[in-house]
Amino acid sequence: MSAVLEIRNLHVSVEDTDILRGVDLTVKQGEIHALMGPNGSGKSTLAHALMGHPNYEITDGEVVFKGEDMLELGPDERSRKGLFLAFQYPVAIPGVTVANFLRTAINSRRKAEDSEDKGIPIPEFRKLLKDKMSSLDMSHDVAGRYLNDGFSGGEKKRAEILQLATLEPDVAVLDETDSGLDIDALKIVAEGVNKLVGPGLGVLVITHYQRLLSYIVPEHVHVMYEGKIVESGGPDLALKLEELGYEWIRSAHS
Ligand SMILES: Nc1ncnc2c1ncn2[C@@H]1O[C@H](COP(=O)(O)OP(=O)(O)OP(=O)(O)O)[C@@H](O)[C@H]1O
Ligand SMILES: [Mg+2]
Known part of the structure; x- marks a missing residue:
């Protein structure tokens, strides 16, 4: 059965102000959805609430992912279950390379599926990473750099797409801003998403940038x-x- 992310009547408040006032949205594996809307309409709030950010209080409604109440799960569990969230302003993680970050994430997903799992063998991981980077026409140097640390807008986007390619989630929510992203960076996201979409991946792209959707x-x-x-x-x-x-x-x- 295909994985489904179902958002029903979601109400979210931030510091006692109601921001989301009843959002209904269903994204199935294999579908591409775009969420648009003017500045301040609540798009990023939806992404943060889906991640389980502590500042975003769910006051009503539900989110069901793969038939399970997702609001009961912590951010890590959501990701291990196959939900991927990329943010408008990704955080830098100095001291953690892109490769290590990805290996840790892959291993935690494997462990969630099989508690006996010993983790992906290093040679296998190296090959996987190389293959994914090549398929995305990405410079292999990125793997050894600290995640998002000093990355340009375009490099952050490449790192985001690389995460998407290696973690192979069922549903991905990508919050793409227009500000600070040049057209090349938008193209990186678009090409990456286009390469990765297929029956196994559902995507919700958040943007108010019409150009991304061309x-x-x-x-x-x-x-x-x-x-x-x-x-x-x-x-x-x-x-x-x-x-x-x-x-x-x-x-x-x-
Ligand atoms: N942490 C926060 N504290 C206070 N207000 C917030 C917070 N997060 C969001 N808001 C408010 O919620 C509203 C919706 O913001 P949100 O960032 O979700 O909009 P958006 O649709 O993503 O806008 P943009 O297109 O500019 O990215 C805005 O009025 C914003 O000021
Ligand atoms: Mg936003």
């Missing part, structure tokens, strides 16, 4: 406004937003 073509497009999904449609919805902006959304839903 490279990644989502089958489903949703618009968030004031903490709710107010429009859902196909790729034509993204085109309409490009043409008309968000003004019609504001006048229809204020």
Whole structure:
């Protein structure tokens, strides 16, 4: 059965302010969804709430992943279960190389599946990493650098896509900002996602950058406004937003 991430009537508040006010969204393995919406509409709040960030209080609703109540699981367990979350502002981890970070993550997933697992043998891991980097046309030097430490915007995006490729999650939520990301970095994300999508991967791409969606073509497009999904449609919805902006959304839903 394919893995499904189901968000139902999700309400989230930050410091006693209601930000998400009833979000419903279902992402299945093999589907690409885009979540768009103006600045401050609550897109990143949704990503943080899905991760289980302690500042984001779930006041109502539920999130079910692979048939299990995901809100009962800690951030690590969510990731081990096959949910991948990439953030608008990724943190640097000085002292931990990209390779070590990935090996630790792979091993913790393996251990979750089999408590006897001794971890991926180093030669096998090296080969896996090399293969993934080659398939993404990525310079192999990245593996030895400290994760996100001094990385350019484009390098952070490459590291994010490499994580996605090696961890092979069932569903990935990618929060992509437009600010600070040049078009090349957006293309890296788009090409990476396009290479990785298939029946085994469901993706929710968060952006308000229409241009990203000319490279990644989502089958489903949703618009968030004031903490709710107010429009859902196909790729034509993204085109309409490009043409008309968000003004019609504001006048229809204020
Ligand atoms: N940690 C926080 N503390 C206080 N307010 C917050 C916090 N996180 C989010 N908010 C508020 O929640 C609202 C939604 O913010 P959010 O970052 O989710 O928007 P967004 O849709 O991701 O915007 P953007 O397109 O600019 O990335 C904003 O009004 C923001 O100020
Ligand atoms: Mg955001």
